[in-house]
Amino acid sequence: MAETQEQEKSQTRLQSFAEALESGRLVTIRRMVNELHAAEIAHLLESLPPSERELVWEMVEPDKDGDILSYVNDDVRAKLIHQMETDELVAAAESLDTDDLADILQDLPDMVIHEVLQSMSEQDRFRLEAVLSYPEDTAGGLMNIDTVTVRPNVTIDVVLRYLRLRGQLPEMTDYLYVVNRNDKFLGLLSLADIVTKDPGLMVGQVMIHDFEPIPANMSAREVAGLFERRDLITAPVVDDDGRLLGRITIDDVVDVIREEAEHSIMSMAGLDEEDDIFAPVVVSSRRRGIWLGINLITALIASWVIGLFDATIEKVVALAVLMPIVASMGGIAGSQTLTLVIRGMALGHIGSANAKRILTKELAVGGLNGLLWALVVAVVSTLWFGNYMIGVIIAAAMLINLVAAALAGATIPLFMRRMGIDPALSSSVVLTTVTDVVGFFAFLGLATVVLL
Amino acid sequence: MAETQEQEKSQTRLQSFAEALESGRLVTIRRMVNELHAAEIAHLLESLPPSERELVWEMVEPDKDGDILSYVNDDVRAKLIHQMETDELVAAAESLDTDDLADILQDLPDMVIHEVLQSMSEQDRFRLEAVLSYPEDTAGGLMNIDTVTVRPNVTIDVVLRYLRLRGQLPEMTDYLYVVNRNDKFLGLLSLADIVTKDPGLMVGQVMIHDFEPIPANMSAREVAGLFERRDLITAPVVDDDGRLLGRITIDDVVDVIREEAEHSIMSMAGLDEEDDIFAPVVVSSRRRGIWLGINLITALIASWVIGLFDATIEKVVALAVLMPIVASMGGIAGSQTLTLVIRGMALGHIGSANAKRILTKELAVGGLNGLLWALVVAVVSTLWFGNYMIGVIIAAAMLINLVAAALAGATIPLFMRRMGIDPALSSSVVLTTVTDVVGFFAFLGLATVVLL
Structure with missing residues (x-):
């Protein structure tokens, strides 16, 4: 992931903005901002700290407001909306497509929602209500209503x-x-x-008959899979009776794919992909503090296990020196298996049908790597402390922990999903608990039995 | 990420395949396989272990071979190709679009490449060579050559x-x-x-003049960004002289977006997104073993730091019990900052222009969370060991380590990128080294000074 031209360009832009902002060249800034596309302005706003973001937002031409609001992440959007007057909001909302409007509607103050609905034609209001009646992460929530329809019993020439x-x-x-x-x-x-085609042909003769329209309650993720597998650009959405409600376009599907991937990456570190990177320190601290607190429980459990063997450590202090190796190697090996399984599950490669095979394979990999690195660590430890028994003990503990890590890494995400918990968010904490506890217990336990 | 219908369906399919394969109902399998789309068969092949994969591959209708090969990941593709006869390969290759053919060409045996090139028309060979002359991850490598061109000085009616x-x-x-x-x-x-439009108008009057075509050497990632920002479906690719070479379609761009995200997720655990989940145990072990070896060096460095203080630990064994808490909390906090920064960099939100602000913010978050959790850990430790000095020491060490973690998490990825190293792959190991070393050194060092 070397620095690409695109990133450079975006960074150069950011740099020149930062400079223009610092020296207060507002006219320059206004010109620079309004030369950009709505999506680029959204990107810029997300990259600016709050005070500068507000300043830039003031300068955006009002007719771009709506589009930009539909592009920025939830956190930033809420802040930008907070800064706007009611009439600005109404104007922005009116400029949007129904699917985008439906997305931002929940963030708007009640008065604005009321005014926007009032200003719409009855047909548009009816359609917006149709989109709103489906959850955001379904086909109905993704769809737009700007379909162009024709009847089967006219000629192509009439259509033209x-x-x-x-x-x-x-x-x-x-x-x-x-x-x-x-x-x-x-x-x-x-x-x-x-x-x-020959303009004299009837629509019914030319049209594609066997396309299965998307039911409005299909999940957004499933829609994304369908678009990818069938290489679709747009697809019709229908209700339970097969009546046309609207259509989904690939740009919204790309957003789903992007967000799904971001979600996996961010959840594994206990983060939320919709967070503002410049959220106030206190807000960021609170969100992340909770994650740290959960991990502290894990760490305390590990400490408690070590505490069980304090008498052993007091006698052989080399154990305290070496014990983090066993725990950390287990953690690394386990997180490899875990990442593989979580991604495999997200992509639909792994599920209950082949879970046993994956488990067998991961146990074998864990065992093989356990043997290899156990040997290396045994040699290093024996040379370091001049006691081959310590080498034997750490080798055995490491082998046990790497096999336990494979077992935990392969089964925890499947178990979490069965419990209805997001595996990307929760699995890594549980895994660490397992590899720490097993690692410390195996190493210090064996040492207590063998050395004392 | 609850179980979606799509995943259920894919798992149900996998389950019924597994059952059919086990009971040897080959006719059923053949029928089931060939009812699927090429992309779905590719997905199925990736989800099956080697022996069953070979069996299913034999049953696929030959005219789908090419398409399926262009969908599966690199690892699986190499294995499927290995299983095919030369004439099957030639037939499969001939059925592909140039961009897909260019992608798989490097995996084919020389004899097949020769035959495929021989069988092509001169124009197609010329075009394939054009695609091949650009690296796979550039616009030229992504493009297809099936453009339809018109001249500006004819009417719409003539075009029709x-x-x-x-x-x-x-x-x-x-x-x-x-x-x-x-x-x-x-x-x-x-x-x-x-x-x-009115069919009497000239193409030159109706056409969009201000669309900037994509230069063939633009990076694939930059192309993806452009497609996303401008909501494109296809875009023309030109050479340095502005001559039309081909076009890029959104389906290939979606693949780029998907792969880029997979790459980030997998690299952070030292995995390769193109690996076969059913690769032989020895192959998987070797690849992952290297990653474990690198992490072992980190663990040994941490142990060496602990070893410096073995005399202290011998006297106050509570230190050995508590020290993993300091290191692990630092690791968790650091990996949050790290993930945030790596994703921010990948999305172009973070770069040298605003790095200092991010750093300041992350240090503040680290400090605040450090204070909070230091206090909690101090209370727990004091109660546990009945010695308030241990509480004070662990609180101080934790505060130091969480600030160090923020510093390391925010700067390591930027530094790696400047060195030309993939931050997603390398940053986490370096971060762990920092948080382990700082954590153990701060905690045991302070204890040595204060308690002895």
Whole structure:
């Protein structure tokens, strides 16, 4: 992951902003900001500390406000909205697509929501309510309602004349949706077919019949998988009766994929991907402090295990010197297995059907690496303390701990999922507890039996 | 990340495959396999252990071979190719798009490459060589060459007649590319405009003039950023002289985004996202063993620090019991900062321009959490060992270590990147070394000074 041009550019931009802000060249800043795309401004706002973020936000042209709000993360959005007047908010909200509006609606003050709904046409209000009635992480929550529909019993030529009359198409329109008079979804008519097929043909003859529309209650993640596997750009969303509700576009699916991956990475360190990196110190400290507190419990359990053997340590102080090696090697090996299994589960490669095979394999890998590194550590310890028995003990403890780590790393995430707990968030703490306890117990326990 | 329907379905499928394979119902298996899409078969093959994978691969209809090979990960692909005859490979290779063919070409035996190139038309061979001349992780490596071009000085109506004559368009065609007679890129003509605009207008009047084409040497990651920010579906790729070479489609960009995220997650545990989860035990052990070896060096350094204070530990054995708490809390806090910074860098939020602010903030968070948890640990330790001096010492050591962890977590990734080393892969080992060494040194050092 070497520094790419893109990152450099984004950093250079940030640098020049920082300089312009420091020297108070507000006109320059205003010009620079408004030359950027909404997504780029959103990115910039996320990269700026609060005071400068507020200043830049003031300078953004109002017609971009809505778009930018739909791009920034939840934390930053709440702060930006807090800074805006009611009429600015209403104007911003009115400029948005329904799916984006639905996303930010919950952050808006009640008065604004009321005004926005008032200002909409009845049809739009009806559609927005349709989107809002589905959870954000379902197909219904992801969908937009800007579909263009045609009937099956007209010719391509009629469709072409209708489209020329219409004058323009929503962004990312690759298909028109063919529906009957009750809005029931019948099939897809691609723009490519409209421009390449004989204009005398009927829509019903040309359309794709066998496309299965997406049910509105399908999970966002499943939608993402479908888009990836079928290489879709847009897909129609239908209700339980097969009536067309809207469509999902690939840009929203890319966001789902991106967020899902971010979520895995961040949860494994007890972080939230929607957090503002410049959140006030107290807020960040509280969120992360909870994670530290949970880990402190783990550490105290490990200490308690060590405490059981304090008499042994007092006699052979070399044990205190060597014991962190056993625990830490177990932790590292376990987290490799854990990461592999959590990702495999997220990608659907691993589940109850092949869990046993994965476990067997991971135990073998743990055993083999346990043997290898146990030998190395045994030699080092024997040379260091001039006592081959210490070498034998640490080798045995390490082998035990690496096998335990493989067992724990492979089973904890599956167990967590069965309990309905997010494995990415919770597994690593439990794993550390296991590898610490087993590591210290095996090493100090063996030493107590053998050396005393 | 609760169990989604998609994962359930994929697991159910895997389960029924496993059962069918066990009972040897080969006809059932063949039918089940060939009902799936290529991407779904690829996913299935990745989820099966080697022996069953080979069996299923034998049953796949030959015309799907090429597509499936372009979907599976590098490791699995090499194994599947190994199992195929030359003529099967040639047939599979011939069925692929140039960008996919370019991706798998390096895995093919020389004889197959030769035959595939021989079988191609001169134009296709020329185009394949163009794709091959760019590294896989650049725009040139991602691009496909199935562009449809038009001239600016014809009417929309002429374009429509040309397209009807042509009969079909490549998948994911949202724009035709407007070029001059030397193939220099001039602009974009959307299918949407072709079907909505007055057919008497000239292409040059309707086309989008201000779209900046992608230079062939732009990095894949930068391409992904561009697609995300501008909500693109396809984009033209040009050489240094502005001549059209091909186009990039969103499906390949989604793969880049997915792989980049996988890479971050896997590297942090010293794993490779292209590894086969069912690689032979010896292969997996070797790869992961190296990572364990590197971490063993860290652990030995930590032990050496403890060894410096063995006389102190011998006198106050409570120190041995408590010392892992200081090190592990530092490690957890540091890895939070580290994850935040590595992701911030990958997303372009963090770089040299705002590094100092991030550092200040992280130090403050570390200090605050250090104070809080130092107090808690101090109380616990004092009660446990009935010696308030031990409480004071561990509190001080913990505060020091959490501040050091914040410092290390925020600066190591930036330093690694400057050195040209992948921060996701290397930072965590260095961080652990820092938090272990500082933690043990601060705690045992203070104890030596104060207690003895």
